[in-house]
Amino acid sequence: MAPDSRPSRLRAFADAADRRLGHRALIAAAADHPVPGGARFAYVFGSALLFAFGLQALTGIALATGYSPSVTDAWASVHHIQHHLTLGWLVRGIHHFGSSAMVVLCVLHMTQVFFFGAWRAPREANWWLGVVMLLLVLAFGLTGYLLPWDQKGYWATQVAMSITGGAPGGEQLQALLQGGPQAGNLTLTRFYAIHVLLLPATLGALTLGHVSLFRRHGVTASPKADPATLQSRAEPFWPYQWLRDAVFALIVLGILIALSVWVGASLEAPADPAGAYEARPEWYFLFLFQLLRIFEGPLLIVGTVVIPGLAILFLLAVPLLDRRTGGLPAPRVAVPFVLLIGGAMALTVYALATDRADVDFLDGRAAADRDALQAHRLAEAGGIDASGRVVLLAGLQLFHQKGCVSCHAREVEADVHAPLLAGYGTEARLDRFLRAPDARELFGLTPLREEMEPFGGPDADRAALVAWLTSLSGREPSNPERTARGRALFDGSGCTDCHNDPDLRAGAADWELDAAGPDLRGFQGYEWVRGLLRDAGHPSWFGGVVGPDDEGVMPAFPDLSDDELDLLVRWLLAGAPGAD
Amino acid sequence: MKADPSHTPPADPPSPRRRMSRRAAIGVSGLLGLAAVAAPAALFLDPLRRRGDKAGAAETWTGLGAVSRFPEDGRPRAVIVTEDQTDAWLSRPGVAVGHALVRRTGPAEFTVHSGVCPHLGCSVAFDPAGDRFRCPCHRSSFALDGELTPNPDGAPNPAPRGLDPLEWRLRDGRLEVRWVRYLPGLPDRIPVS
Incomplete structure (x- = not known):
C-alpha cells in the first residue's frame, strides 16, 4: 500500500462506478476489437466519417x-454569423466544407468496403444501411444549402423542387418539402427542421446500427489475404487503428480549416426570384445536373428519376448479384460499380469543363460574385430592415427597376441626361457642384444648364460654403467651425438673388419664399430629397427655374409608393452606392 | 448477453392469462403509438391539405410600367413582376416574384412570356448574340416567339415546351400582365397549385 492513499481511493471510486455502470467492459471490448492483419490506413474512412458527422x-x-x-431573416442571420459573430466564418466554413468532406469520405469508404467485399454474407444488411446513409448525407447537403436563402441555394432548390414535382407521385412530395405552392417561409422552416432534427436523428440512429453491425461482424480484411496470416497479424483497435484514424481525421480537419481560411464558405446575394442567375448546384450534385442537360423533352424523367433510381437499385442489389462467400467482387458487380463511380466523376468533370468554356456562364458567375460582394458591403453600410431587405441594395435595385438609371447613367445615348448620382450628398460632390455646376456629369446636359453660376471664390471660401450647406441637411459637416463663415458667404456672394433664406422657419410669408431657385431649407436632407423625387418640377425645387411643365426636368414619379420612395431616399443619402 | 438456447425453458403452452395480456399489451402499445404520432403527423402533412388553395391564374393584374417604356423595336426586355404576397405568416407588398420577357412589336402589340424556364424553373434571359432566349442552367433555348429552337452549338435543348405566354392588356397607357407559374418539366401547361 502506498503511503498516499489517494490512488487507491480513486481506484475504489472507479471500481464502485464500474459496478454501477459497467463501462470498463464496454470500453475494453471496443479497444480490444481485433483488426485482422493489423491496423491499416485503408480502414480509416469509416472512422473519419464518424468524426466528420x-x-x-x-x-x-x-x-x-x-x-x-x-x-x-435567413440571409441576414447567416450574414451576421459570417461577418459578426466570433469565429462565425470559421464555424460556417468547417460546416460548409464539411458537407463536401462527408460526401467524399462516403464515396471513399464505399469504394474501399466494396472492393474488400464487406457486403458479402453475413454483412449484407450493413451494406444496405450504408447505401441509405449515403442518400441521407446527400439529403443533408440538399436541405443545408437552401438555408442561407441566397441566390445559390434558392435557385438550386428551385431546380430540385421542379425535379421532385415532375417525378411520378412527386407532386405530393414536393408539397411536403416545399410547404406550399412556391418556395418561401415554410420551405425554410421545413428544410431547417429536416436538416437539423429529422436527418440527424435518422442518420444518428442508422450510424448506431451500422457501427453495431460492424462490431458484430468485425473488420473485413482484404479478400486476397491469407486467413492464417490475418489471424496471426491481428492487432487490437486501440491504440493501433485508433492512431491511424486520428491522424487521418486530423488531416481532414486541417483541410477543412485551410479551406475555410483561404476559400471561405460563400454567401451570395440574397435570393432574388426575379433576377438573372447562372444556377449551379453544389459540386457533388454536378453529375446529376449534367444528366439534366442531356435528355430532351419527354425524356427528362430519364435523367431525373430513371438513371439515379437504377444506380441506387444497383448499389442495393450488389450483395444479391454476387453471392459467393469470398474473393474479389465478380465482374458483374465490379464493372457496373466502377462505371457508376467513374461515370459520376466524368460527368462532374464534363460539367465543370463545359462551364469553364462558356462565356455566358463566366460572365454570369462574375456578376454573381460582384452582387455578393455588393450585398455584403451595402448590408454593412446601411443595415437590413424588418422586411429582411438590405436597405441600400433595395434602393439600388429600385434605381434600376424604376428606370432612374436610363437618365442617371454615364453611358446615355439620349441628348439630355441627368446628373450622375455617385457620391450624392457628400461634401466632395457638393464642392464639385459649386465649382462647376454645368460639368457634364452634373447639370451640363440638362435644361438647368447655365442656370446657376459657379462659385468663383477661393477654395477656403468654397469649403466654408460646403460646410454650411451640408449642415442644412441636419448632418454634421466635416469642418463645423466653418459653417458661420459659409452662412456669411451665402448672404454676401449673390446666392440670395435666386435662393431664399434657408434658415426661414415654417410659416414664413409667401414673399419670403418666392425666390426662383430651389428652396434650400433642409437642403439634401431626408425630406428635401423625398420632395425632389416626388415632384422635381415643383417651384420649391426646379419648377421656379425652368417652369413646372418643362419636360426636360426630372418627371414626377407618382407610382412610387411611400416605401419605395423611402428606400430610394435612404440610398441617395448614403451616397448612391453602386450608381456609377 | 447472448442467450444460450440450451437454457431456454421448455415451451409450455401459454396460459390464457398470458395470452390475454400479450394481446392487450400489443393493442395498448399500438394505440399509444398511433395517439402519439397522429397529431404531429397531421401537422407535418398540412401542405397536402392546402394544395389547390391558390390554384390557377392570379386574380389580379400586375402593372409592368408605362407603355412608353417599351420601344417598338421587338427587342425583348426583362421586367420584374412584383406582387403583394402572403407567404405563410408574412404579408408583404411589392415582392418581386419573377420576371416577364416583354417584346413590343407595334403601337399596341406585345408578346409577353414568363421568364421562368419551363424545363426546371431557372431564370431565362435574352441572348443578344443568338437573338433568342436561353436558360443558363441546362441550356434550354427558345425563339423570340417563345417556341423551342435548337441551340446554336447543337447542344441538346432539354425544355419540354416553349416559354409560357402571359396574358396582357393595356390600361391607361400602362402594360399589365396576369402572372402565372406553370409546373415545369411537363409538355402541358398546368398552373402551380
Whole structure:
C-alpha cells in the first residue's frame, strides 16, 4: 500500500462506478476489437466519417444559435454569423466544407468496403444501411444549402423542387418539402427542421446500427489475404487503428480549416426570384445536373428519376448479384460499380469543363460574385430592415427597376441626361457642384444648364460654403467651425438673388419664399430629397427655374409608393452606392 | 448477453392469462403509438391539405410600367413582376416574384412570356448574340416567339415546351400582365397549385 492513499481511493471510486455502470467492459471490448492483419490506413474512412458527422453536429449546433429560418431573416442571420459573430466564418466554413468532406469520405469508404467485399454474407444488411446513409448525407447537403436563402441555394432548390414535382407521385412530395405552392417561409422552416432534427436523428440512429453491425461482424480484411496470416497479424483497435484514424481525421480537419481560411464558405446575394442567375448546384450534385442537360423533352424523367433510381437499385442489389462467400467482387458487380463511380466523376468533370468554356456562364458567375460582394458591403453600410431587405441594395435595385438609371447613367445615348448620382450628398460632390455646376456629369446636359453660376471664390471660401450647406441637411459637416463663415458667404456672394433664406422657419410669408431657385431649407436632407423625387418640377425645387411643365426636368414619379420612395431616399443619402 | 438456447425453458403452452395480456399489451402499445404520432403527423402533412388553395391564374393584374417604356423595336426586355404576397405568416407588398420577357412589336402589340424556364424553373434571359432566349442552367433555348429552337452549338435543348405566354392588356397607357407559374418539366401547361 502506498503511503498516499489517494490512488487507491480513486481506484475504489472507479471500481464502485464500474459496478454501477459497467463501462470498463464496454470500453475494453471496443479497444480490444481485433483488426485482422493489423491496423491499416485503408480502414480509416469509416472512422473519419464518424468524426466528420460529429464535427457537422457540433458546428451545426453552434450555427443554429445564430440562425433564423425565414425569408426575411435567413440571409441576414447567416450574414451576421459570417461577418459578426466570433469565429462565425470559421464555424460556417468547417460546416460548409464539411458537407463536401462527408460526401467524399462516403464515396471513399464505399469504394474501399466494396472492393474488400464487406457486403458479402453475413454483412449484407450493413451494406444496405450504408447505401441509405449515403442518400441521407446527400439529403443533408440538399436541405443545408437552401438555408442561407441566397441566390445559390434558392435557385438550386428551385431546380430540385421542379425535379421532385415532375417525378411520378412527386407532386405530393414536393408539397411536403416545399410547404406550399412556391418556395418561401415554410420551405425554410421545413428544410431547417429536416436538416437539423429529422436527418440527424435518422442518420444518428442508422450510424448506431451500422457501427453495431460492424462490431458484430468485425473488420473485413482484404479478400486476397491469407486467413492464417490475418489471424496471426491481428492487432487490437486501440491504440493501433485508433492512431491511424486520428491522424487521418486530423488531416481532414486541417483541410477543412485551410479551406475555410483561404476559400471561405460563400454567401451570395440574397435570393432574388426575379433576377438573372447562372444556377449551379453544389459540386457533388454536378453529375446529376449534367444528366439534366442531356435528355430532351419527354425524356427528362430519364435523367431525373430513371438513371439515379437504377444506380441506387444497383448499389442495393450488389450483395444479391454476387453471392459467393469470398474473393474479389465478380465482374458483374465490379464493372457496373466502377462505371457508376467513374461515370459520376466524368460527368462532374464534363460539367465543370463545359462551364469553364462558356462565356455566358463566366460572365454570369462574375456578376454573381460582384452582387455578393455588393450585398455584403451595402448590408454593412446601411443595415437590413424588418422586411429582411438590405436597405441600400433595395434602393439600388429600385434605381434600376424604376428606370432612374436610363437618365442617371454615364453611358446615355439620349441628348439630355441627368446628373450622375455617385457620391450624392457628400461634401466632395457638393464642392464639385459649386465649382462647376454645368460639368457634364452634373447639370451640363440638362435644361438647368447655365442656370446657376459657379462659385468663383477661393477654395477656403468654397469649403466654408460646403460646410454650411451640408449642415442644412441636419448632418454634421466635416469642418463645423466653418459653417458661420459659409452662412456669411451665402448672404454676401449673390446666392440670395435666386435662393431664399434657408434658415426661414415654417410659416414664413409667401414673399419670403418666392425666390426662383430651389428652396434650400433642409437642403439634401431626408425630406428635401423625398420632395425632389416626388415632384422635381415643383417651384420649391426646379419648377421656379425652368417652369413646372418643362419636360426636360426630372418627371414626377407618382407610382412610387411611400416605401419605395423611402428606400430610394435612404440610398441617395448614403451616397448612391453602386450608381456609377 | 447472448442467450444460450440450451437454457431456454421448455415451451409450455401459454396460459390464457398470458395470452390475454400479450394481446392487450400489443393493442395498448399500438394505440399509444398511433395517439402519439397522429397529431404531429397531421401537422407535418398540412401542405397536402392546402394544395389547390391558390390554384390557377392570379386574380389580379400586375402593372409592368408605362407603355412608353417599351420601344417598338421587338427587342425583348426583362421586367420584374412584383406582387403583394402572403407567404405563410408574412404579408408583404411589392415582392418581386419573377420576371416577364416583354417584346413590343407595334403601337399596341406585345408578346409577353414568363421568364421562368419551363424545363426546371431557372431564370431565362435574352441572348443578344443568338437573338433568342436561353436558360443558363441546362441550356434550354427558345425563339423570340417563345417556341423551342435548337441551340446554336447543337447542344441538346432539354425544355419540354416553349416559354409560357402571359396574358396582357393595356390600361391607361400602362402594360399589365396576369402572372402565372406553370409546373415545369411537363409538355402541358398546368398552373402551380
